[in-house]
Amino acid sequence: MLTLYFSPGACSMAAHIVLQEGGEKYQSQRVNFADAEQRSEAYLKINPQGRVPALILDDGEPLAENTAILPYLGKRFGLWPSDPIAEARVLSLIGFLATNVHPSVAHMWRPERYAADPAVHPQISERGRETFDGYLQQIDSKLEGRDWFLDQYSVADPYLLVFYPWGLRRGYPMQELRHFTALKDRMLKRPAVQHILEKEKINI
Structure with a gap:
């Protein structure tokens, strides 16, 4: 197990x-x-x-x-694409979220990881905030005209969902990201997503 x-x-x-x-x-x-x-x-x-x-x-x-x-x-x-191009797209997205988007949030909320001098922490946080905001807009663009990141539901969609409540916590006007918000709304209709959000006590 x-x-x-x-x-x-x-x-x-x-x-x-x-x-x-x-x-x-x-x-x-x-x-x-x-x-x-x-x-x-x-x-x-x-x-x-x-x-x-x-x-x-x-x-x-x-x-x-x-x-x-x-x-x-x-x-x-069975939530992984069999088509090589689709697989490459998912791997690219996972890499983007793990190595670009997530670190920008770490800079925003945990600047002490990146500099020992407290005097520079506000600057690190602000740069992280600006970078994260830009990435949210990129995510929204990637989802334009699509129900899911790929032609069908895959692991990409739960990973994208992680960053929606993070955007809310940051104070970004997430409703302005129409395509990302539409993905979030579709995700919220899935029983597995409902179960985990309830278990983790996450409100979106």
Whole structure:
């Protein structure tokens, strides 16, 4: 049985939704960031980076990073494209979200990761905010004229959804992003998404 280590509202929500969509029995274990569980000795044995998500595979091997977990789960549960070009598009999106969009949020909310001098933290946060806003607009453009990121629902869509509540938290006028908002609304109609949002206590 698969076990997912997650934190509510974190980027692990994407894998959480995909697991729920898959229909197999799985376990989920919350990592309490408020108590610094992600830096505990026990959790660092699972993921030395001290981040979520982490996935324990059927054989007990741990797997970290959305860039690995989402392709694995997508192929296991039929939420991964068979067409090589579509596969390349999903991999490109996952890379974009993991290595560009997410770090911009980290700069915005956790500037201390990037500079020890508190005097420069506001500047780092502001640059992260500006960059994140631009990425939200890029996401909206990618979704224009589409029901899903690909021609059918895939792991790309739960990963995109992660950044909608992050945009709300940042204070961005998300309703102005019509295509991204339409994707969010379609996602909210899916039982698996409803279940995970309720479990993680996420309001969108």
